[in-house]
Amino acid sequence: MPDEPFKQLSQSLIKLHSNMKPTSREAVIETGLQYLRNVGSENICKVCISNSGSCCIGCRHLSDRVGCQRRNTSCTAWLCGFLNYLLYELNLLEEWNDFWNEVPGQKFRRDVTPEYFFMSKSLSVPNFRHLSEAFAADLEELARKHIAIGFILTLREKLDKNMERLELSRNNPTYHSIIKRTIKELASPFHRFHEALDEYRLCTAKRDKD
Ligand code: SF4
Ligand code: SF4
Numbered sequence: 249m250p251d252e253p254f255k256q257l258s259q260s261l262i263k264l265h266s267n268m269k270p271t272s273r274e275a276v277i278e279t280g281l282q283y284l285r286n287v288g289s290e291n292i293c294k295v296c297i298s299n300s301g302s303c304c305i306g307c308r309h310l311s312d313r314v315g316c317q318r319r320n321t322s323c324t325a326w327l328c329g330f331l332n333y334l335l336y337e338l339n340l341l342e343e344w345n346d347f348w349n350e351v352p353g354q355k356f357r358r359d360v361t362p363e364y365f366f367m368s369k370s371l372s373v374p375n376f377r378h379l380s381e382a383f384a385a386d387l388e389e390l391a392r393k394h395i396a397i398g399f400i401l402t403l404r405e406k407l408d409k410n411m412e413r414l415e416l417s418r419n420n421p422t423y424h425s426i427i428k429r430t431i432k433e434l435a436s437p438f439h440r441f442h443e444a445l446d447e448y449r450l451c452t453a454k455r456d457k458d
Contacts, residue, residue: 268366273321273359276351276367280324283344283373284331288380292330295387299400303328307357321361322354329408333435334383336411337445338376347371379448382440390437407434 284290296302303326304310309318316323325348327335335341347369348354353361391400410431417424435442 267368269368269370270364271367272364273361274363276347276361277319277321277324279371279373280321280348281319283371284324286373286375286377287331287334288377288384289331289334291377291380291384292334292387295384295391296328296330296400296404299391300397301401301404309357318358320354320357320359321348321351322359323357325351325354329404329406329411330383330387332411333407333431334376334380336414336431338374338379338448340374343369343371376448379441379444382444383438386438386440403434407431410434 293302304316307316309316311317327344332341335344347367350367350369351361352365353359387400390403394400410427414424414427414431417427
């Protein structure tokens with residue numbers, strides 16, 4: 249619970265910046281983790297990790313069979329190529345990035361985020377488990393078909409690089425559409441995912457119309 253001086257400081261700052269709300273390091277980490285749980289990211293991670301793709305490899309905070317011993321804002325905010333792509337297709341990437349851009353003190357595999365700070369953005373926690381389950385099933389099939397070591401890792405890195413290029417090419421329409429095409433090609437083997445995505449988009453469009 250925030251202490252009294254923090255409450256007083258919050259109240260005066262809220263008056264100055266009415267769109268800013270007090271939050272805590274712990275709360276944003278929990279929001280991020282809950283969000284990823286609802287998106288069903290662990291389905292994708294499971295396949296990725298069993299194909300030697302874990303993004304925690306070599307981290308001194310990783311404890312064998314226990315997991316991460318130092319959850320931080322930086323690792324929670326970070327999205328690999330697969331998760332980046334997933335949120336991009338769901339039109340949620342911008343919201344995610346806007347939220348984390350407001351969280352100060354993110355460092356590589358650690359943070360110096362203050363215990364309490366102010367933010368204007370929030371994250372609405374979605375539920376897309378069926379989409380990530382479809383994505384994970386496609387990924388598993390790909391791993392079975394391409395037994396070469398590093399295939400899943402290379403695919404993830406390629407998606408990651410192109411997702412980054414997509415963001416950087418916003419002001420260059422020609423390059424932007426070339427990158428969009430490349431991403432589409434890279435993601436073309438994800439058949440189950442695309443089927444589930446089409447269904448989801450149809451349902452969303454119908455709901456918005458009604
Ligand atoms: S790289 Fe991505 S899919 Fe793989 S374990 Fe890390 S977050 Fe999960
Ligand atoms: S600090 Fe980050 S990289 Fe290290 S184990 Fe935790 S989540 Fe993984």
